[in-house]
Amino acid sequence: MTSAAPTEHDSTFPARFHELFGSNELWHGTYKPEPTPIAPGVKVEIRSTAKTLPGAPNPELWRQHLAGEQPLGVIPIREDDTCTWAVIDVDELDFDHAAIAARLRRDGLPLVVCRSKSGGGHLFLFLSEPIAASVIRRRMREIATALGYPPETEVFPKHDTATSPEHKHSAWLNMAYFQGDETNRYGVKENGLAMSVDEFLDVAEAARLTLAQLEGLKASTPSKADRKKQDGDSKAPTPAEFEKLLDGWLRILAEATPGKADNTLTAVARDVGRWASVIDMNLTTIEQRAREAWRQRGKPDAEFDAQWERNVRWGQRRGDPPRLSEAAATPLIRLLADVPMEPIEWLWPGRFAVGKISMLAGHPGLGKSQLTMYMAAQVSRGRPWPFGEGKAPLGRVLVLSAEDDVADTLRPRFEAAGGNSSMVEVLDGVRTDKGERGLNLADDVRLLDRVLSCRDDYRLVIIDPISAYLGKTDTHTASEVRNVLAPIQKLAEQHRVAVVCVSHLVKAAGTAAINAVNGSGAFVAAARIACIVTKEMRDEEDEQGRTVKVETGRRIISIAKNNLGPDGSDRSLAYSVDSRNLGDGLEAPLIVWDEPVNMSADEAVGFRExxxxxxxxxxxxxxxxxxxxxxxxxxxxxxxxxxxxxxxxxxxxxxxxxxxxxxxxxxxxxxxxxxxxxxxxxx
Missing domain, CATH: 1.10.10.10 (Winged helix-like DNA-binding domain superfamily/Winged helix DNA-binding domain)
Known part of the structure; x- marks a missing residue:
């Protein structure tokens, strides 16, 4: 591994480390820089090569350590039984350094998180004055317990008094930043990135505490997620796990498009490096395999060489490798320039779009279901919309209706509108081994997908009302509503259908139309278009000369929100409800379109800014x-x-x-x- 390029600050680093890690004046430790490899995924033990040598650490020993020439171990307890630094040694190979750094900051604990040689964590505490080892050991043990670490977690200093020579092996700690900025033992920021040598020194020096500040430290109890992690919830990284991940990475690299090959190589190299920080691997062999995948893209070796080693080193410094359990969640990214532009595909131009969710809301008894059956009839025959607003695409309709009876309400209304009933299907519910039940979109969206996948000619899905198909979803909680509607939006896009969700309006008057839909605002937020059905009212003078609101008998459909086209007062339509004799004693209501009206959705619901x-x-x-x-x-x-x-x-x-x-x-x-x-x- 190559050394980091010198900087103008390098000459001061050894002295700053020596002053920061004030230590035992008689002894220091070291070990063989490259210990004999042992079983991967197991802590790297250095006891067999460790040496305790006479003499206090000094700037020259620190220079050798930072240059990668000879590792340095330091004993925190001094001959007068005081310390100027201490550490909690968390021996976990899957230690989440970024999470604990964020936790410490949240709790106001000025400990500095470092990655240890084996991938665990060293939580350093620095003091501005020598403090009795017994005091600092007690406080560090209290902090470790509060953070949720088990009683056997090691704390340095290990003793209350300076130890005799036979205990020296267990008394000194491997120091961070062996090999300087090229190290895999580095300070960790809250975002998980490695601190440079300079950054670490600045942070550590600024974090020094007095005795009073040390005694005042408090830590909150760990969260359930923290305890789960600390209890060994995740298995240690293994070569077998890495090999599975590597096969997938190299396949992605070999199949990468020319525009994405460079970025893909960078990601693979960094992930390889991160794994190399926790397990033993033959980097030369892995580099050759990656090079072969790179060549399948027709890319020159020079471009590979320019990226590979540099990014592998970056990954080794970063550590915290991606795990196989995370592979199921892969970010899906597209370059905007690669996305072809497409026009909006309309079911009813300006009102309801194909591939989108739309809302149709109104108070009970205003003919919302009557309106959806009119739409179903137009689509079933591919007929024109009123007032020259285009033509409905010919296609099949799927109806989910929880409030209206199919036999005596929906079909008569549909037939009165002149639809083709052989083009409309009604989804009544779900049959399981436990019997029949209603459809729950929170759990059964895949069943809806199966229905739509049976035919290619669905154009409209009506869900009336949407609240009846949400199961236990809290319709007033935006996050829960979004979690249900997002998969439905995806189905609308994939199957190229317009999804019209029927809802009610809130009872309170004086609310803007866009806020008048019942339930969470996430309903309207998810819908690309929201239409409102209201009674038409006009002003008249009563016998006392007062202006009063009077119903005209007509209904108004207006647009409260339109992310895909124009809205406003010139888009509202008035209609009346007549009736049609269907024979055999059957009579059903029928929509009769009257005229476009100059009225906004806010005016329709009686709202005025x-x-x-x-x-x-x-x-x-x-x-x-x-x-x-x-x-x-x-x-x-x-x-x-x-x-x-x-x-x-x-x-x-x-x-x-x-x-x-x-x-x-x-x-x-x-x-x-x-x-x-x-x-x-x-x-």
Whole structure:
């Protein structure tokens, strides 16, 4: 392994380490730099090659250690039975260094995490003054216990008093940063990355504590996840596990597209290096296997050489190898430039899209199910949508209905709409070895996938209402709703179907349309389009001259949200519900489309932003300014002109009130004007 390139700070490092790790004045330790390999996945024992030598550590010994010439071991307890540093030695090969670094920071414990030679953890505590070994051992044992480590976890110093020579082997600790920045024994940041020598010294020197600060340290009890990890939840890395991972990595490298080959090689080399930090392996053989996979891409060896060794070294410093259990979760990344652009595929242009989830919400009894059966009928025959809004794609429809009876409600409505019933299927539930039950989208999304996979011509899926198919999902918890809807969105994309989810509106009035859908906001967030069904209301004067809301008998479908196309007041449609005789004594309701209306979804639900005119009101006020700028005008003429411009009588009355216009009878005719303001009105 090559040494790191010298830096301008290198000359100060040995002295800084010597001052930081104040130690026993009589002894220091060392061992053979490359011990005889033993069984992979087992802690590297150095006892057979360890030596305890006379003499205190000094800057020259630290220089040799940092240069990779001779390892250095230091005894923390001094001849006066005090220490200026201590360590908790966590002997776990699968030790999560980044997690414990984050934990220590969260708990306010200024311990510095280092990776040990065998992949475990050394949790260093540094002191600004010599403190009795008995005190620091007690505090370190208390901290180790609070962190959840077992009683047998080693703590340095190991004794309360300076030990005799026969105990020296167990009293000194291998120091970090053997070979400097090329080491696999390094300080670890919260993000898991290795600290450079300079970074480690800066962090350690800044973390020094006084006796009072040491006594004030507290640690929280470990979480269940921490305890599970500490109890040996994961098996130690083994060569067999690495070989399985390596086979997969090399296959990916050999199959990588030209644009991804370099990045793939970097990832493979770094992962190999990370594994080399915890198990013995023949890096030369592995390099040759990787080179052969690289050549299958037609890439030159020079490009391989430029990346391999450098990134393997990076991985060795980083450690913490990826495990086989993590291989099932692979990040899926695409380069945006490789994604071809596609137009939106519409079921009903501007309202419901293929491959997307849409919401259709309204209060009970407003004809939501009637509207979905109309849509099913249009799709089943590939017929045009109203008002020239395009044509429905011909295809099959899948219906999930939990509230309406199929025989006496759904089919009669569908037949009244003129649909082809041989193109519509109803999913009633699920049959298991325990009997029949309802469909639960939280658990049965694969069953829905199987249904849609049986045919290639499904175009529409209706789920009415969506809340009836969510099982125990808390519909007011966004994360739970997203977890259910995300797989459904994926099905919509894969099978190229429009999924229309029916829901109710909240009962409270004065809510913006986009927030009026019942349940968590995740329903509307997941939907690319959300449509609202409401009653049409108009303003009338009662016998006392008060303005009151009166139902017109029509229904309004408006767009509350549209991520794929235009929304707004000009997209609302009015319809009435008539009936059709189907013969044999059967009669079913039928949608009759009336006209487009100038009304936004917020207006439809009765919501108005405080202090802000609605779009319709703003249009009405501009109209009145224009009509009344030159003086009084006949009220009947104003109303006719407003109707011709698509301005309703109720909107006209609101605009009239906000502008301060008045109606007055003059010579048996009603006229409208704005007193004394004609000349001030802008067009």
């Amino acid at each position: 405080p202090g802000q005119p609605t779009k319709a009101n703003d249009k009405g006020m501009r109209f009145l300014r224009r009509m009344l700028r030159d003086g009084p005008a006949l009220s009947v003429d104003v109303e006719k002109a407003a109707e011709a411009e698509g301005i309703s009588l109720s909107t006209l009355k609101r605009a009239k009130k906000e502008l301060g216009a008045v109606s007055e009878k003059q010579a048996d005719r009603w006229v409208m004007y704005i007193p004394g303001r004609q000349a001030e009105l802008p067009l």
